[in-house]
Amino acid sequence: MTLSDTTTAGTPATAPPATAALIMAMLDSGQGISDLIFSPARPPQVERQGELVSVPVPGLPPLLTPEDTSRIARDLVGENTQALAALKEQGSCDFSYAIPERARFRVNVFRQRGTFAIVMRVIAPNIPTIAELKLPAAVADAATLKSGIVLVTGPTGSGKSTTLAAIIDLINETRAEHILTIEDPVEFLHLHKKGTVHQRELHSDTPTFAAALRAALRQAPKVILVGEMRDRETIEIALTAAETGHLVFSTLHTIDASKTTDRIVNSFEPGEQHPVRIRLAATFRYFIAQRLIPQKIGGRVAVLEILKSTLRTREYIEKGDTEGKSLLDAMNDGELDGMQTFDGEIEKLVRAGAISLTTALLYASNPGNLRVRLFDVADDAPAAAT
Numbered sequence: 001m002t003l004s005d006t007t008t009a010g011t012p013a014t015a016p017p018a019t020a021a022l023i024m025a026m027l028d029s030g031q032g033i034s035d036l037i038f039s040p041a042r043p044p045q046v047e048r049q050g051e052l053v054s055v056p057v058p059g060l061p062p063l064l065t066p067e068d069t070s071r072i073a074r075d076l077v078g079e080n081t082q083a084l085a086a087l088k089e090q091g092s093c094d095f096s097y098a099i100p101e102r103a104r105f106r107v108n109v110f111r112q113r114g115t116f117a118i119v120m121r122v123i124a125p126n127i128p129t130i131a132e133l134k135l136p137a138a139v140a141d142a143a144t145l146k147s148g149i150v151l152v153t154g155p156t157g158s159g160k161s162t163t164l165a166a167i168i169d170l171i172n173e174t175r176a177e178h179i180l181t182i183e184d185p186v187e188f189l190h191l192h193k194k195g196t197v198h199q200r201e202l203h204s205d206t207p208t209f210a211a212a213l214r215a216a217l218r219q220a221p222k223v224i225l226v227g228e229m230r231d232r233e234t235i236e237i238a239l240t241a242a243e244t245g246h247l248v249f250s251t252l253h254t255i256d257a258s259k260t261t262d263r264i265v266n267s268f269e270p271g272e273q274h275p276v277r278i279r280l281a282a283t284f285r286y287f288i289a290q291r292l293i294p295q296k297i298g299g300r301v302a303v304l305e306i307l308k309s310t311l312r313t314r315e316y317i318e319k320g321d322t323e324g325k326s327l328l329d330a331m332n333d334g335e336l337d338g339m340q341t342f343d344g345e346i347e348k349l350v351r352a353g354a355i356s357l358t359t360a361l362l363y364a365s366n367p368g369n370l371r372v373r374l375f376d377v378a379d380d381a382p383a384a385a386t
Helices: 019-027 066-077 081-090 137-142 160-174 209-216 232-243 257-265 270-283 311-319 327-333 342-351 357-363 367-373
Strands: 033-038 045-048 051-054 092-099 103-112 115-123 148-153 178-183 196-201 223-226 247-252 284-294 300-308
Touching: 019 033, 019 066, 019 092, 019 103, 033 066, 066 081, 066 092, 066 103, 066 115, 081 092, 081 103, 137 160, 137 284, 137 300, 148 160, 148 232, 148 257, 148 270, 160 178, 160 223, 160 247, 160 284, 178 209, 209 223, 209 232, 223 232, 232 247, 232 270, 247 257, 257 270, 257 284, 257 300, 257 327, 270 284, 270 311, 284 342, 284 357, 300 327, 300 342, 311 327, 342 357, 342 367, 357 367
Parallel strands: 148 247, 148 284, 178 196, 178 223, 223 247
Antiparallel strands: 033 045, 033 115, 045 051, 092 103, 103 115, 284 300
């Protein structure tokens, strides 16, 4: 099935709202909306504070039909030939979409059970600052680095792109340097400030992250943002860029900072893994992992785990974790160096009354250990419904 397969046969007498009007109606349905979702046999939905909420829209049936989602997808894709080709060949496509002076989105259209579904991630109109995001001082410190690798990790929707955008914006405001981003798709739009920023989008500006990153080494950037380290080739070139004096930012889908090393090293063949460990130990500066956790008062709070490059952490990355000598041990002992763990930060939030014990244990890396540490806390105030 392709987007052109659907026809207007059976179109109701009352025409459905135009796609842009539909999207604006969904955005107007409440505060804290992060995603818009269109799926056959479901009403239009928004994700608000981490939960899906149905949005009735005049002119649309209570449940979307396959023809509805195909029409919406067709309107969103438009004449984007790269997206159409990816959808046909791979079953899904990513691209950006904008309603001028209202909102921008990162869009994924995909086939499922012979129909089309759509997820639209809302991109904030303005780049938030590190202070506005209430991020630790180590995040701002990453913007002062001159070389090396900084990775922001976490699941989809944990705020990785927002954190990186805030760091890049701070560099752009404070350093007269060439900044190059490679994204899929371009999300936050960076204006030229003290720095000069060029943003390349996958498929429309470059075929792959690896190709763009390889070309970047000849484009004289001081700072490079790679949207995601998806494969071994991209990781290899990113290591080379860091080794040759560039400051490289990227993301990985790993659950915590300590697992990031394993993910990178395991991308290589066994015989190559020790040299990669040596290179990674020499070039990494920060691994920052993120989780968004529901608060008692509603909304979500970003909790960060931070692994920083020190003599001890470089040794552990190079040699691998052993009993009593793990990256988690180093983070637990590294508060004076600006390091912190998920469970340590979650414990602080529980004791401050920001999140409930039940919620804390759901999001903890080691719920058993955290429960022991919070033995004196009674869970008499569950997290508020959002």
